[in-house]
Amino acid sequence: MAASPGPSPYLGWWVGLVHALLALSWTLYVLFLPGLVVSVGLQRTSVIWILVLDQALFAVSDWGSAVFADRIAGMWRRLGAGIAVASVVSALLFAAMPWVAGPDGSIRLIAFIAGWAIVTSFLRAPVLSLLGRIGNATRQGWAVGVTLGLVAMAGAAGPALTEWLRQRDPFWPFAVASAGIALAGLVAVRADAWPLPHRDTVPGDARRGPIVLMAGVLLLAGLGFQWHTALLAAASPMPWARSLWVPLFWGGFALGLLISMRLVASPFRMRGGALALWAGALAAPIAVHTGIQVFFLAAQLIAGAAWGMALHTGLGVALARSPAQRLASPVGLVFSALAVAALCRVLIVALKLQTWPGWSALPCVVWLIAGLGFWLHPWRSTPGTQSGSSPAGLQRAEALPVLQPSDQVAGRAEQRQT
Numbered sequence: 001m002a003a004s005p006g007p008s009p010y011l012g013w014w015v016g017l018v019h020a021l022l023a024l025s026w027t028l029y030v031l032f033l034p035g036l037v038v039s040v041g042l043q044r045t046s047v048i049w050i051l052v053l054d055q056a057l058f059a060v061s062d063w064g065s066a067v068f069a070d071r072i073a074g075m076w077r078r079l080g081a082g083i084a085v086a087s088v089v090s091a092l093l094f095a096a097m098p099w100v101a102g103p104d105g106s107i108r109l110i111a112f113i114a115g116w117a118i119v120t121s122f123l124r125a126p127v128l129s130l131l132g133r134i135g136n137a138t139r140q141g142w143a144v145g146v147t148l149g150l151v152a153m154a155g156a157a158g159p160a161l162t163e164w165l166r167q168r169d170p171f172w173p174f175a176v177a178s179a180g181i182a183l184a185g186l187v188a189v190r191a192d193a194w195p196l197p198h199r200d201t202v203p204g205d206a207r208r209g210p211i212v213l214m215a216g217v218l219l220l221a222g223l224g225f226q227w228h229t230a231l232l233a234a235a236s237p238m239p240w241a242r243s244l245w246v247p248l249f250w251g252g253f254a255l256g257l258l259i260s261m262r263l264v265a266s267p268f269r270m271r272g273g274a275l276a277l278w279a280g281a282l283a284a285p286i287a288v289h290t291g292i293q294v295f296f297l298a299a300q301l302i303a304g305a306a307w308g309m310a311l312h313t314g315l316g317v318a319l320a321r322s323p324a325q326r327l328a329s330p331v332g333l334v335f336s337a338l339a340v341a342a343l344c345r346v347l348i349v350a351l352k353l354q355t356w357p358g359w360s361a362l363p364c365v366v367w368l369i370a371g372l373g374f375w376l377h378p379w380r381s382t383p384g385t386q387s388g389s390s391p392a393g394l395q396r397a398e399a400l401p402v403l404q405p406s407d408q409v410a411g412r413a414e415q416r417q418t
Helices: 008-039 044-076 080-100 106-123 125-133 137-165 171-193 209-230 239-262 269-289 293-320 328-350 359-376 391-399 405-417
Strands: none
Touching: 008 044, 008 080, 008 106, 008 125, 008 137, 008 171, 044 106, 044 125, 044 328, 080 106, 080 125, 080 171, 106 125, 125 137, 125 293, 125 328, 137 239, 137 293, 209 239, 209 269, 209 293, 209 328, 209 359, 239 269, 239 293, 269 293, 269 359, 293 328, 293 359
16 A cells, blocks of 8 residues: 555644644733723732633643543544534633623633633643654654744734734634634544554653653743743843843744754754753843843843753653553643643742842743753653654654554454464
8 A cells, every 4th residue: 555644744733723823812811811800890900810720720621631632532542523622612712701701790701711721721732642643753853843833933923913902802803813723623623534654662661750750840941931031021121122022032942943853863852952951041141131232132042942942852752752542641741830830920920029139040040950850851861762763764654554444454353363
C-alpha cells in the first residue's frame, strides 16, 4: 500500500489555531471583564479575585480534563467528538457573558465564567496531546513548535487588539471570538478518522517522578515569564520601551522556538533549554533597568527566546516520553503548572506584593533555578530522542505505510495465524 502523508503537516497548524484563538479570547476577557463586573453591581476591585478564581479553576481542570480525555480515548478510541462538543459549549458560554451581565446578574456572570474556564480546559491539553500521535519525537517537536508559534503571534497581537477594542461594545468581539473557537473545534470531529504516521515506541519509563519534576521546572519558568511580561514593563526607565515590551518578547519567543525546533533530535536538547533559561536570567534585569536602546532590544529578545526554548523543550519532551495510551495526562500536568504560575502572579498583584523591594529580580531568580532543573533532569540524556527521532529515523518513519483500520485488523489476524 502506498504511504500516505497523513494530516501531520496540518495538525500542528490546527492545534495552534485553536490555542491562538483561546489566547485571543483571554485577551478579550481580561479587557472587558471590569466593565462586565461593574454592570452586575460588583466593585471593580473584585476583578482581580475573579481572575484568581478562573486561574485556580484552570489549574485543577487542565489536569482533570487531560485525565478524562485519556480515559475516553482508552475506552472508545475517540477523542475528536468530545473536543468538538467542548468547543461549542465553551463558545456559547463565552458569547453569553455580555448578555448575562445585567443588573443583579453577578451570580450568573460568575457561574458562566466558571463554566467557561472548566469546559475550555478540554481544548488545551487534550487538543495538544493529539500531536503525540504523529510520527516520532522530531515530527512532534516541529508540530509543537508550529502550535506555539501561532500562540506567540496571538500574544504579540494582544496589545494592539486591546487598544483597538478598548472603547467598543463587548458583544460583537465576544461573538466573533466564540464563532472562531466553535468552528475550529468542530474540525476535531474528523480527528479520529485522520490517517496518522507511525508513532515510535516510547522508552520504558513509567515513573511519574520525571514528568512531575518537568512540571515543577516549567512552573518556575512560567512564573518568571508571567512576572516579566505582565508586570515589569512599567518598571522600565524608557517610556517607549513599554509599548514594545510585549511584541519584542514574543518576537524573541518565536526565535527561541526556531532554535529549539532545530535541537529536537539533539542529545543536548535539555541542556540547551537550561542554557537558554540562564541567558534569559541575565537578560531580564538588563531589559528592566537599562536606559540604552540597543541593550534593551537585545535583552528583551533574549528573554523571550529563553521562555520559547524552555516551553517548547518541556512540552515536546513530555509529549515524546508519554505512552501512546496516555498522551494527555502528562501534557495536562504541564498546563496545570502553567496555570498555577499565572495564579501566583495574579495573587501577588491581589495582595500588592509587587511593591516589595527586590521583586523585579524574580524572573532572574526563578529562571536560574529552572535552568538547573533542566540541566539535572533525569531525561537530560534521552530527551525523547528514541530510535526514530534522529533525521534517519524520521526518514524511516515517513516511509512507513499508514495502516487503515482494515489493514490493522488483517494484520492482527495474520499474527494470530502465525
